[in-house]
Amino acid sequence: MSHSLGVRQAQKQKTRQAFLDAALGLLAEQSLSSLGLREVTRAVGVAPTAFYRHFHSTADLGVALVEEALGSLHPMISGTVSTADDSDERIDRAVALIARHVRAYPAHIRxxxxxxxxxxQKVRAAIAEQMDRFADEVRAELAKQPESDGWSDDDLLMLAGLYVDQMLMTASAFLEADPDDPHEEERVTRVARRRMRLISIGRRNWLG
Amino acid sequence: MSHSLGVRQAQKQKTRQAFLDAALGLLAEQSLSSLGLREVTRAVGVAPTAFYRHFHSTADLGVALVEEALGSLHPMISGTVSTADDSDERIDRAVALIARHVRAYPAHIRxxxxxxxxxxQKVRAAIAEQMDRFADEVRAELAKQPESDGWSDDDLLMLAGLYVDQMLMTASAFLEADPDDPHEEERVTRVARRRMRLISIGRRNWLG
DNA sequence: CCATGCAGTAAACAACTGTTCTCCGTGGGG
DNA sequence: CCCCACGGAGAACAGTTGTTTACTGCATGG
Structure with a gap:
């Protein structure tokens, strides 16, 4: 597995990753639409023109970032939903999983x-597409569970979307609370747990 | 009630409102952090320096926009929550109310x-504060309903926050679907209704 | 082993940005 | 009635922006 990539292509991907990392850092305190091409190249320590060897525009960079960020989000969602039955301790574990992921990749979820x-627009579309894919995977996972007997696929997709949105909102809430105030973080945890629990109760009593 | 405002102050507020309107228009396809001061003054048809007579910075303009936008959102939320008991037709009415509001003030909710x-950051904080206020008002409204007997204030606040977040997400979904495709809009409506219904079911079975 | 494709450089471009200073016209309080 | 406070105009500032053109060095495939 040594010659899997030439020295050349390896260096290119390395630079590309440097662009992604630098951009993610800069986007901590601004939005993509205000991110300048030169700003990124300056952060990477490279000439402005080098940018074009990797991306057409900052919007393109944004789309690439969506892949990376939601790729890292994928295991979290899978892990969360696999434990997404009704029991309280499993909900607690799911929320803890979200909190851990936020602390591991804060820039991604931000x-x-x-x-x-x-x-x-293009970035919004890319995110929406990935989120729809996630929701569909969650739906498939939910469908396996015995609690889903009698549910239509449409209703399961609705529930899956609700879960996914709730996960992202929870993650975002953890992000805002971060400034090492464990009290604040505990508050977010408690609210998230109860929201999840209420949704699960709604799920359990959906039919009939 | 004629001399309530001098000609001078009236003209000033008129210009200020022109700034807010122009900014809201420009923000249809970009974020606040990329909104330039000169861009706004150009749209208003006024000298760049005139901006400073009304705002310290574009971030300040943003805070002012929060007041205006959430001021217009207030009646919608009140109207929605006043009908937010369990019955399906009331949920339908609430969703319709959201859809109508989105069509009336798309730029605000966007x-x-x-x-x-x-x-x-300042704008995020301003929005968070107003949303917290909304959630608290919703909590107070929910507390009046008989379904809330036995609920703690904390749990009611959790439910209220869930409702408020759900409203904003629904409104945002209507926004993305807008391109005069009534089929798409109907789909959003149906999903929103069922989400609301599931939450209401969760509410009804929360205790015990 | 050498020719070439390609990542990255350097300089220049016009256009744009936020901010400061100086100025002007006028509505309104004394 | 008149003086001035104030909303707004205009010009100038040093920086920054995205993009183009021409260039360099080197890894790599034939």
Whole structure:
């Protein structure tokens, strides 16, 4: 597995990753629509023109960031939904999983939450597509559970979307609370748990 | 009630409103953090320096926009929650109310949804504060209903927040669907109704 | 082993940005 | 009635922006 990538292509991908990382850092305190091409190249330590070797525009960079950020979000959602039955301790575990992920990749979820309704149409579309895919996967996972007997696929998709949206909102809430105030973080945790629990109760009593 | 405002102050507020309107228009396809001062003054048809007579910065303009946009959102939320008991036809009415409001003030809700997680800290804080206020009003309204017997204030606030967030997400969904495709809009309506209904079912079975 | 494709450089471009200073016209309080 | 406070205009400022053109060095495939 040594010659899997030439020295050349490896260096290119390395630079590309540097662009993504630098952009993600800069996007901590601004939105994509205000992110300048030169700003990014300056942060990477590279000439402005080098940018074009990797992306057409900052909007394109944004789309690439969506892939990366939601790729890292994928295991979290899978993990959350696989434990998404009714029992309280499993809900607690799911919320803890979200909190852990936020602390591991804060820039990723900040980017997604920010640009989901952001000013760049292509990025919004890319996020929406990925979120729809996630919702569909969650629906498939929910369908396996015995609690879903008698549910229509449409209703399951509705529930899955509600779960996914709730996860992202919870993650965003953890983000705002971050400034090492464990009290504040505990508050977010408690609210998130109860929201999840209420939704689960709604699920359990949906039929009939 | 004629001399309530001098000609001078009236003209000033008129110009100020022109700034707000122009900014709201420009923010249809970009985020606040990329909104330039000169861009706004150009849209208003006024000298760049005139901007400083009304706002310190574009971030200040954003805070002012929060007041205006959430001021217009207030009656919608009140109207929605006053009908937010369990019956299906009331839920339908609430969703219709949201749809109507989105069609009446699309720029307002687009701004709120976009900047709620946007790149300008002061604006995010202003929105969060107003949303918290809304949630608290909804909590007070819910507390009056007989379904809330036995509920703690904390749980009621949790439910209220869930409702408020759901309203904004529904409004945002209507916004994305807008391109005069009534089929798409109907789909959003149906999903929103069922989400609301599931939450209401969860509410009804929360205790015990 | 050499020719070439390609990542990255350097300089220049016109256009745009936020901010400051100076000025003007006039509505309104004394 | 008149003086002045104030909304707004205009010009100028140093920086920054995205994009183009021409260039360099080197890894790599034939």
């Amino acid at each position: 980017f997604i939450a920010r640009e989901r309704n952001g000013g760049v | 701004f709120i949804a976009r900047e709620r997680n946007g790149g300008v």
